[in-house]
Amino acid sequence: MKLISANWKMNMTPTQTKDYIAKFLPLVRDVKDREILLCVPYTSLCVASDLLKGTHIKLGAQNVYYEPKGAFTGEISVAMLKDLGVSYVIVGHSERRWIFGERDETINRKLLACLDGGLRPILCVGERLEEREAGLTFKVVETQIRLALSSLEDYTDMIDIAYEPVWAIGSGNPATPKDAQAVHKFIKDILKSINKNYQGKTRVLYGGSVNLNNAREFINTQDVDGLLVGSASLDPESFAQIVNAS
Numbered sequence: 001m002k003l004i005s006a007n008w009k010m011n012m013t014p015t016q017t018k019d020y021i022a023k024f025l026p027l028v029r030d031v032k033d034r035e036i037l038l039c040v041p042y043t044s045l046c047v048a049s050d051l052l053k054g055t056h057i058k059l060g061a062q063n064v065y066y067e068p069k070g071a072f073t074g075e076i077s078v079a080m081l082k083d084l085g086v087s088y089v090i091v092g093h094s095e096r097r098w099i100f101g102e103r104d105e106t107i108n109r110k111l112l113a114c115l116d117g118g119l120r121p122i123l124c125v126g127e128r129l130e131e132r133e134a135g136l137t138f139k140v141v142e143t144q145i146r147l148a149l150s151s152l153e154d155y156t157d158m159i160d161i162a163y164e165p166v167w168a169i170g171s172g173n174p175a176t177p178k179d180a181q182a183v184h185k186f187i188k189d190i191l192k193s194i195n196k197n198y199q200g201k202t203r204v205l206y207g208g209s210v211n212l213n214n215a216r217e218f219i220n221t222q223d224v225d226g227l228l229v230g231s232a233s234l235d236p237e238s239f240a241q242i243v244n245a246s
């Protein structure tokens with residue numbers, strides 16, 4: 001089933017989360033042929049978890065730490081997320097990579113912790129503008145995937161991947177569906193090549209300036225198995241329309 005996910009990033013207080021979900025739920029009540037996911041800030045997980053219980057909407061986090069517990073001030077473990085009813089977690093978002101200096105090795109450890117603990121990670125990959133202009137898109141994406149999945153190659157079916165070209169995020173300038181399709185296909189070929197038992201269960205999502213006007217075209221593009229939506233997911237009506245359009 002295709003996956004349509006919101007990534008609220010650092011937006012929404014718990015009170016705003018409550019209002020959002022109250023408006024959003026009736027608008028997507030009849031959507032049964034798409035998996036819908038809300039990746040909310042840590043501080044909204046509790047309230048969202050309560051409100052989404054018993055619904056078909058899944059709950060996701062935007063980050064996680066790889067250690068199970070201990071003296072890691074400010075960090076959140078897989079078990080803490082699981083206990084709140086979280087089923088997905090975004091790992092290696094470009095904002096974590098480029099603002100917070102998250103390295104491929106850290107991302108790899110986070111993926112391992114998620115798989116060990118039963119959370120389904122959404123691994124984010126994507127090239128920066130200068131890399132695209134230098135013709136390095138495929139090389140960058142391949143390197144990110146190989147490093148992130150190092151020693152986890154047998155578990156590729158348990159991971160989803162979001163292709164998010166960094167230059168397209170929040171810029172109003174999305175990739176063309178054709179360009180996205182080429183990278184998505186390339187990602188699937190890498191997964192096949194690194195795991196001989198790969199069953200094709202990884203969904204490759206597109207993210208980067210998805211909005212009401214382009215969601216349908218992206219989702220109907222071959223090899224696009226879902227969307228990861230940032231700013232256009234912050235309004236419940238707009239995100240519901242994206243879910244319904246797609």
Ligand SMILES: O=C[C@H](O)COP(=O)(O)O
Binds near residue numbers: 168209229
């Ligand atoms: O995780 C979502 C992406 O970073 C896309 O954000 P955006 O839809 O605001 O461009």
